[in-house]
Amino acid sequence: MASIITATNSSGLTTSADNSGVLQLASGTGNLVTVPSVTGTAMVSGNMPAFSAYAGSATSLVNNTFTKVNFDTEEFDTNSNFASSRFTPTVAGYYQISAVVAMSLATFSNEIAVYKNGSVYKYGPFPNKVTSQTAFPGISCLVYCNGSTDYIEIYGYQESGGSLNTQTGSAYVWFQGCMLRSA
Numbered sequence: 001m002a003s004i005i006t007a008t009n010s011s012g013l014t015t016s017a018d019n020s021g022v023l024q025l026a027s028g029t030g031n032l033v034t035v036p037s038v039t040g041t042a043m044v045s046g047n048m049p050a051f052s053a054y055a056g057s058a059t060s061l062v063n064n065t066f067t068k069v070n071f072d073t074e075e076f077d078t079n080s081n082f083a084s085s086r087f088t089p090t091v092a093g094y095y096q097i098s099a100v101v102a103m104s105l106a107t108f109s110n111e112i113a114v115y116k117n118g119s120v121y122k123y124g125p126f127p128n129k130v131t132s133q134t135a136f137p138g139i140s141c142l143v144y145c146n147g148s149t150d151y152i153e154i155y156g157y158q159e160s161g162g163s164l165n166t167q168t169g170s171a172y173v174w175f176q177g178c179m180l181r182s183a
Helices: none
Strands: 002-009 012-018 021-026 031-036 049-055 073-077 093-101 110-116 120-125 140-143 152-158 173-181
Touching: 012 110, 093 110, 110 140, 120 140, 140 152
Parallel strands: 002 021
Antiparallel strands: 002 012, 021 031, 049 073, 049 173, 093 140, 093 173, 110 120, 110 152
16 A cells, blocks of 8 residues: 655644555645665655866877776766776666867868777767867767666777877866666
């Protein structure tokens, strides 16, 4: 049996029973929150993992090779799931992952990729060659993580003919993620 908890006035709460198997939090005029009768963790906006990190130092990208990008400065990490340029969420669910890796004097093709558990998960753009300007390849995707062993990293790629350093700073080379919903 489930209970409905209702705040009908300022003097207190009332409860009523039903057999739906859900918990409802309600005002006097309607439901505010309904928690289904499932097992697991109920997530609310205050306890969903999120992080933001950027490159305080450059990463040397090897020619024609995907190279892990260094994100050594955290702006925030709400659940302590980001370390060593890797996001390892401890809550199973669906995550929005976004990143940008700026490369200066980009007279070549370049791209970035989201790696999940050491393998390519999604590729970012592989634009046509640009002319002597900074390139800002970016990526954004949704990814399911199991909450125990899955991890996410960002890799960069360039075709300059030699090694090339990424730019640095929170506006140029960044990696962010947040949980959208639990599994």
